[in-house]
Amino acid sequence: MPNRNDARNHAPNDTPNDARSGAPSALELTVFAGGRVTRHPLPAEGRVSLGRSKENDVPIDDSSVSRRHAIIHLGPRIAIEDLGSANGTRLRRERSAGPTTKLLELQLEPGKTMELSVGDAVNLGSALIVIVPREGAVPREGATSAAPGQGPGEPIVIDPAMQKLYALAERVAGSPITVLLLGETGAGKEVLAEHIHRRSPRAQGPFLRLNCAALSESLLESELFGHEKGAFTSAGQAKPGLLETAEKGTVLLDEVGELPPSIQVKLLRVLEDRKVMRVGGLSPRPIDVRFLSATNRDLAAEVKRGAFREDLFFRLNGIALTIPPLRARVAEIAPLARAIAERTAGALGRRAPAFAPETIAALEAHPWPGNIRELRNVIERAVVLSGGDTVHPEHLLLDAAAAPPAAAPLAPTLDTSLAPAAATVAPAAAAKADEDAGAARSGQSAGDLRRELDAIERRRIVDALEQCAGNQTQAAALLGMPRRTFVARLDAYGIPRPRKRKSND
Structure with missing residues (x-):
């Protein structure tokens, strides 16, 4: 459905x-x-x-x-x-x-x-x-059909850790247990959630994804639980909430760590009673829904500091599945890139371009702070910019300063954006040599290109802060960037960090 x-x-x-x-x-x-x-x-x-x-x-x-x-x-x-x-x-x-x-x-x-x-x-x-x-649009990050031996729409799973994770997800899918998906922004939590839904007895029902960070508190309550006619000024007629519309299906509460305290209380009651109370309603309505939740936050730490209810955490954490970041599954980068390029080229009515060996090397060396979401944007842009049969490194427009040291293997949780400046000198010099070679082919100065890209990223960060009223966590999520990387970028570009608002407590 x-x-x-x-x-x-x-x-x-x-x-x-x-x-x-x-x-x-x-x-x-x-x-x-x-x-x-x-x-x-x-x-x-x-x-x-x-x-x-x-x-x-x-x-x-x-x-x-x-x-x-x-x-x-x-x-x-x-x-x-x-x-x-x-x-x-x-x-x-x-x-x-x-x-x-x-x-x-x-x-x-x-x-x-x-x-x-x-x-x-x-x-x-x-x-x-x-x-x-629209029919040929590239699917959500990580969900492709290019992996050998996999069916249409199946995610690419090559890394041994990912294979174990998906094997566990297959076992969990058949049970009604709540699942908490953990991992960095863009790592593929939604793709894994959809995989669990497709392998569950509820596969014929709706799969509803709700981004808890995208709605205001008042709107979130009305959207989740629905409202009765006249419940508030603009409520001209009764409307079922999203949880009701997902009857006999699966609900993914994405960015569940962003839920305000008042909604946490009401969601806990729904999980315990399997009933929802519409805004302005007098009696609860039963629902038959399976809940999955996802977050890039450490909810256990949020519980300790009082930002997330402990009882709700235990309800959501029936079993936790942690998705490793893309930099920890290097073997999947090239197949993902080729699959995304094939779909993008197909949408443009072209043949899928090949990737030069140095392009694959550049992709595998990049730390991917935005994970698969960032990879998808980079490859889509590269296919358009290449305009030919081969994608070269200059078409990627990667942030060379973020590249990790080539000699050191990437640990699953390494955040290279916070590495000491001295550690990035060698890879930055190597990246500059690659840029110069690409610039010679394109006729554009590598220095000009770097300054242009830096200016674009700085503007994106400033605009994201404005859109999120100075909230650094929300701005980082809006850009598909880990918060630590986002804070490091603020310092690198000399952007003043917004002061935290004083509470009235």
């Missing part, structure tokens, strides 16, 4: 206004900007505005993009119109010339319109957009 909560799990800016009001098409817009990759379903017909202002249907957070930059016209034909942008709109299109393929770049004049094809790459300033089929 489809996930009845799909629409609720999208961020407000992930869907253009026209898409919300009109019939959706089989296309979506992929945006590469500010070091992030976002996807936006497109309507079958209408206009979709693009620009830096949040008033646009698709806001693009990049300083090179004008406030109102361009409009995509959708219908029997697809076209893009430049709105007089400061940094221009350029179309990049592949054309066959005998046995070779050339990459053409066409500049769009202000106020003019140019027809687009699915898979065309368009630069808005330095941001990149591509219209791709």
